[in-house]
Amino acid sequence: MISSFSLSPLMRCFRSVAALAGILVATAGLHGLALAEQAPSFVQNGVLTICTNPTLPPMTFVKGQDVSHPEGFDIDVAQALANRWRARLSVITMDFTGLFPSLSAQRCGLVMSGIIRTPAREKSFDAVTYQDTALVVVGRKGTPSLTSMDELAGKSIAVESGTSYITRLGLINDTLVAAGKPPMIIQQYPTEEQVVQQVLIGRVFAFVSQDVELFFRMRQLGDKLHVLITPDIPDYHHFAIYLRPNAADQTQLQSAISALETDGTLPALRSKWSVTDQSTKNGAANATSSSMFDWNAFFSALTSTAFLHGALITLSVALISHIIAITISVPIAIVLNSPQKSVLKIALEGYVSLFRAAPTLLQLLFIWNAVPQFFPIFREQWFTPFLATILALSVNESAYQVEINRAALSAVDPGQELGASALGLSRRDIYWRVIFPQAFRIALPPTINEFINLLKITSLASVISLQELLAVTQIQVARTFAFTEYYAAALVYYLVMVFFFLFLQKRVERRFAWSDRKKVVSNAA
Amino acid sequence: MQHEATDLPMISVRGMSKLFGEFVALDRVDFDVSRGEKIVVLGPSGSGKSTLIRTLNRIEPHDIGTLNINGKLINEKTDPIQLRCMVGMVFQNYNLFPHLSVLENCILAPMRVKHMSRAEATALARRYLEQVGIPDQADKYPIQLSGGQQQRVAIARALCMQPQVMLFDEPTAALDPEAIVGVVSIMDELAEQGITTVCVTHEMAFSRRIADRIIFMDQGKIVEITPPETFFTTPQTDRAQNFLNQMLRY
Known part of the structure; x- marks a missing residue:
């Protein structure tokens, strides 16, 4: 093991060729099996x-710029399983917290995301082990090693939210408190690279992760990190693939994994991805430079297709949602503004109150994870995160827009409707030719405000795996650890988009000269 | 089919009432207006003058009784658009469309309702703007005009629909004395042209000058209908006498 620490480039090259050969042999072996295995029930169509x-x-x-194609040991194992069952592999990426709800909602057959096998998770899901691992506590270089977990008392620890580390650290905290010691202060972050960053910037004392990730990070970050302790916690020895409870499926998956282990596929993949390679030399990615702002990284992020694609998704989701929201909200506002009472009005009032009250994030999660349990149509392939986000955001936004429209319509002098109807104009003309143009002027500034807000709110949709601008940024940061540069690039994209719409607002407002005596005079001059 | 019924009254109202909930705004009103006749409706505030005039183009539909205009029974089955082509109206607050220029205000309804071409409607509008004395303001927005000018635009806008009846709902109430003179002189001119007019106003001199008959109202009822000479010199009722005394005191 130690000997492989200092591999020459040639050796590394040779090793990957060997690994590749191993995979080829393995796949060939698979195809050699004349009879295709009956696929488990989670393989659908x-x-x-x-x-x-x-x-x-x-x-x-x-690994690269293309956010929609994750790579790694898990993905290759999934591909090997798919080959085995003569299936096509489809990978859905999302926030960690969305993984298990998505499995429940039957959005995917398996969760494969480097997740520890824990009894707690096995209460709700079946698990099959595919990789050994160990829990490690990691600090910055120069931090003295620990001899026992008790020494972490009173220290701050970063962990990824949604992971089982939190419950585990909670248990340790209980024993610490029982022993009269101060508990660890646990900080949760949505992504693993943010967890690591907290240690790098010195905000927390240590982070908790798995050894495999640590090996990778150490290669990536050079010698900035250092293992403080590897506690022997029985629950933390295995990575597992999770599936919905089904004994037959579990057995089948178990035997598939065993077969891949025996035929050499898994060992080959392990070496391909250096899953157990403890080498800290030779950064896998460009070793992050000093704390100076790396202009090259910034510009390459700014001009990357990944960022452009993310920004386009953000922009189109916001635009489409807002157009739908405005279309829905105008008739609702007209009904709500009418003096007559009706069942429709009460229903619409309920709609507006409900969607103004419920947090947008909750609405997204609800539509993506809860609704498919009742309406299976919403877990079909066509119902993409893009559509789900548009559905959630347009409904949500329409509720806010109704209030803007109501205010704008009420602000138009009722004499306008009177005057227009006295001229014999039809209802349609009264609205389209007389009331709407005047209400539009009043509604425009708050509507643009709402749109800007919406543009930024789209970032919430990363929880349901929409690859919008911020999600892309996070994933790219995980790859490169260039926090400042990538955040700055994302900021530039947001600013450009927002400023464009502010500019548009000014241009449109200039056409409302009729509303302001002074403006008219100055235009005439 | 169409009767050339010049002997028929232009407006005929029988037993007409209008309720706002419990409140009786118009109480069994009867009157006729002949073709080309000028009627001025007088009465204290809240007497139902404005409600009366608004029922005539069904901006406030009446609840009881019958209304005939130009020999046609007007009720919920009447096409409101046809009715309003026939009956034009001018409001106290002008109700011009602020987002449209003076010319656009005038041509909107002729184009949308009567389906005139833009050229046709524009020519018509320019003629009426000329008549109300503001031909050079056609391209301005209402906000750039004085109150008197705005009311002239409103009159021109109503005339562009070439109605047979004009309703004026206190057209000078929001104007300063100087502007009142201008607007009143236009109304004088219209009266001379023989268009049937029903006008709610507090302009006593104007009423006396142009009215063929005065309708005096109080508490939703028509108290008397008399020629102006009789009304202003020897009103038939005490209520009219009181009203005149109060009006003359100020």
């Missing part, structure tokens, strides 16, 4: 769908 959060290298992460 010849597609094996897995959910993953690609921020845990080397298990699952985005």
Whole structure:
């Protein structure tokens, strides 16, 4: 093991060729099996769908610019399983917290995301082990090693939210408190690279992760990190693939994994991804430079297709949602503004109150994870995160827009409607020619405000795996650790988009000269 | 089919009432207006003058009784658009469309309702703007005009629909004395052209000058209908006498 620490480039090259050969042999062996195995029930219509959060290298992460194609040990194992069952592999990426709800909602057949096998998770899901691992506590270089977990008392520890580390650290805290010691202060972060960053910038004393990830990070970050202790916690020895409870499926998956182990596929993949390689030399990615702002990284992020694609998704989701929201909200506002009482009015009032009250994030999660349990149509392939986000955001936004429209319509002098109807104009003309143009002027500034807000709110949709601008940024940061540069690039994109719409607002407002005596005079001059 | 019924009254109202909930705004009102006749409706505030005039183009539909205009029974089955082509109206607050220029205000309804071409409607509008004395303001927005000018635009806008009846709902109430003179002189001119007019106003001199008959109202009822000479010199009722005394005191 130690000997492989200082591999020459040639040796490394040779090793990957060997690994590749191993995989080829393995796949060939698979095809050699004349009879195709009966696929488990979670393989549907010849597609094996897995959910993953690609921020845990080397298990699952985005290596290049293309965010929609995560790579890693898990992804290759999934591919090997798919080959075995003669299925096509489909990978859905999302936030870690969305993984298990998505499995429940049957959005995917398996969760493969470098997740520890724990009894707690096995209460709700079946698990099959595919990789040994160990829990490690990691600090900055120069931090003295620990001899016992008790020494972490009173220290701050970063962990990824949604992971089982939190419950485990909670148990340790209980024993610490029982022993009269101060508990550890646990900080949760949504992605693993943010967890690591907290240690690098010195905000927390240590982070908790798995050894495989640590090996990768150490290669990535050079010698900035250092293992403080590797506690022997029985629950933390295995990575598992999770599936919905089904004994037959579990057995089948178990035997498939065993077969891949024996035929050499898994060992080959392990070496391909250096899952057990403790080498800290030779950064896998460009070793992050000093704390100076790396202009090259910034500009390459700014001009990357990944960022452009993310920004386009953000922009189109916001635009489409807002157009739908405005279209729905105008008739609702007209009904709500009418003096007559009706059942329709009460229903619409309920709609507006409900969607103004419920948090947008909750609405997204509800539509993505809860609704499919009742309406299976919403877990079909066509119902993409893009559509789900548009559905959630347009409904949500329409509720806010109704209030803007109501205010704008009420602000138009009732004499306008009177005057227009006295001229014999039809209802349609009264609204389109007389009331709407005047209400539009009043509604425009708050509507643009709402749109800007919406543009930024789209970032919430990363929880349901929409690859919008911020999600792309996070994933790219996980790959490169260039926090400042990538955040700055994302900021530039947001600013450009927002400023464009502010500019548009000014241009349109200039056409409302009729509303302001002074403006008219100055225009005439 | 169409009767050339010049002997028929232009407006005929029988037993007409209008309720706002419990409140009786118009109480069994009867009157006729002949073709080309000028009627001025007088009465204290809240007497139902404005409600009366608004029922005539069904901006406030009446609840009881019958209304005939130009020999046609007007009720919920009447096409409101046809009715309003026939009956034009001018409001106290002008109700011009602020987002449209003076010319656009005038041509909107002729184009949308009567389906005139833009050129046709524009020519018509320019003619009426000329008549109300503001031909050079056609391209301005209402906000750039004085109150008197705005009311002239409103009159021109109503005339562009070439109605047979004009309703004026206190057209000078929001104007300063100087502007009142201008608007009143236009109304004088219209009266001379023989268009049937029903006008709610507090302009006593104007009423006396142009009215063929005065309708005096109080508490939703028509108290008397008399020629102006009789009304202003020897009103038939005490209520009218009181009203005149109060009006003359100020």
